[in-house]
Amino acid sequence: MISKWLIGGLGIKRWILALGISVFTLGVCCGRLCREAEIDRFYYMALAAFFSLVGTVSLIKIILFVEKIIKIAQSGHIDDYFHDVKARRRPAVMPPIVMIGGGTGLSTMLRGVREYSGDSKNLAAIVTVADDGGSSGRLRGEMNILPPGDIRNCLIALSTEEPLLTKLFQYRFKDNTELGGHSFGNLFIAALTHVTGDFVKAVKESSKILAVSGKVLPSTDVALNLKAVYEDGSVVIGESQIAYNALNKKIRSIAIEPEGAEALPEAVSEIEKAKVIIIGPGSLYTSLMPNLLIGGIKDAIIKSAALKIYICNVMTQPGETDNYSAYDHLKVITSILGERSIDYIVVSDVTNASDVLLAKYRASRAEPVKIDIEKIAALGVKIVRSDLSAASDFLRHDPDKLAKCILDIVKHKMPA
Structure with a gap:
């Protein structure tokens, strides 16, 4: 999570840095003004005034950013926000x-x-x-198709579709059901293979449904x-x-x-x-x-x-x-x-x-x-x-x- 706050393009690190420099400089100026009599007081007072302004603006920017992030998080779209920031930097x-x-x-x-x-x-x-275990292995043996599991994971990784649809493809049925251990995505690709008559066609159609950016091929x-x-x-x-x-x-x-x-x-x-x-x-x-x-x-x-x-x-x-x-x-x-x-x-x-x-x-x-x-x-x-x-x-x-x-x-x- 911390790495997300360090990505470029957020526009917050510069204000944190500016606030830090301002606080440090104000501390130096105040120390000089309080302890030393024979100094250019006007210079240090002007410097303190300038960095007080910079620090105030920086603090306001940070507060506004935090408020914005809180609102986005409350709306449930925080991951989408970070995704958009990364997209602007591509x-x-x-x-x-x-x-x-x-x-x-x-x-x-x-x-x-x-x-x-x-x-x-x-x-x-x-x-x-080559996968022959788990859900993929069962479908491979029972339906005579290529194992879909690794393909499914790659489709999800390249999907630009809504998170709900990708979560659906990754949904795994509980073990206490007849479908236990199978993921929805594996079953979907298996069914589509029989509908289209070809595994590769099924993968291509799945790519369209998931709005895959790129290609996934066996x-x-x-x-x-x-x-x-x-x-x-x-x-x-x-x-x-x-x-x-x-x-x-x-x-x-x-x-x-x-x-x-x-x-x-x-x-x-x-x-x-x-x-x-x-x-x-x-x-x-x-x-x-x-x-x-x-x-x-x-x-x-x-x-x-x-x-x-x-x-x-x-x-x-x-x-x-x-x-x-x-x-x-x-x-x-x-x-x-x-x-x-x-x-x-x-x-x-x-x-x-x-x-x-x-x-x-x-x-x-x-x-x-x-x-x-x-x-x-x-x-x-x-x-x-x-x-x-x-x-x-x-x-x-x-x-x-x-x-x-x-x-x-x-x-x-x-x-x-």
């Missing part, structure tokens, strides 16, 4: 940006970048379709299964089973089935048009790799001259990336795309998490990802490092911080 046009991933990480990044991007119609999300129109091979030779099939079965084991390799799954042509087209390609954040083996292992997606990324950015996770993930450093994450990506395939890696320090929260993560065998700068630099990848985390009940990327970081790279680092 740059005119953003280059075409493609973001590749899945899970919570991708939707988190999309939500932040949409807030700050000038023309978010230039945003495209390419989303994994990486393929084939529901994928993941096969993980561990260092002890054991094999686990299924995205939802990999982390569960991987305790105390290290993944040696990951594969998709069917192996020859073809990329969605529209997804390939978006990659070819992109000026910036962003991979991550997200579960390394179960959200990112399913996309990169699709031949058409991988080849399009490799051939692209776009700026390529990898967003490394904040925390390691039990069962997938135990004890992985940022370098280890990056090596898995480059093992598919090639050694010189990534221009920048974005890594996050964790400085704002409580000891209690960190202890909670350690109890589940998760740690902040270690940042091994020298090893990364040896790969020829530039490093962008900052504290981009948001600490609440979970440690993950803060949408605003991550979006600002990404757009700063795009603005200042992208080739002309």
Whole structure:
């Protein structure tokens, strides 16, 4: 919440600063006038009078601003107000940006970048379709459709529709009903798939209903299964089973089935048009790799001259990336795309998490990802490092911080 009050465009920080300077200056003037006889009294009295006026005006501005905010908050539109302020600060046009991933990480990044991007119609999300657990897994098995959950989250992240409609799409039915565990959005996309006869068409129609600014596309129109091979030779099939079965084991390799799954042509087209390609954040083996292992997606990324950015996770993930450093994450990506395939890696320090929260993560065998700068630099990848985390009940990327970081790279680092 505090970060909202620090965004530019509110017009309040300048008055707070002016009030602070005025109070300080008045204190200095009064001290001089009271303690020293042989001074230019007229100068200090004039200075005190001027800053009294500045301080008074500043205080009035702050009071009026607070009154306005209170009224907006009482009307229930405080989030809309901050959204409008951000919108006024957006740059005119953003280059075409493609973001590749899945899970919570991708939707988190999309939500932040949409807030700050000038023309978010230039945003495209390419989303994994390997999920086989929860509501998505049930619908995938029972209705023979692609898993809709990650797609739904990305649609919501890019939606410009009224909050009530987005809340409706995220509504999850209680477990004590026959629809228990399903979200309304998943059911809606599933029903629309049967009405239109095509999952991709259903996603496009959902995009219209939610007034999505940008595009959300599955990486393929084939529901994928993941096969993980561990260092002890054991094999686990299924995205939802990999982390569960991987305790105390290290993944040696990951594969998709069917192996020859073809990329969605529209997804390939978006990659070819992109000026910036962003991979991550997200579960390394179960959200990112399913996309990169699709031949058409991988080849399009490799051939692209776009700026390529990898967003490394904040925390390691039990069962997938135990004890992985940022370098280890990056090596898995480059093992598919090639050694010189990534221009920048974005890594996050964790400085704002409580000891209690960190202890909670350690109890589940998760740690902040270690940042091994020298090893990364040896790969020829530039490093962008900052504290981009948001600490609440979970440690993950803060949408605003991550979006600002990404757009700063795009603005200042992208080739002309």
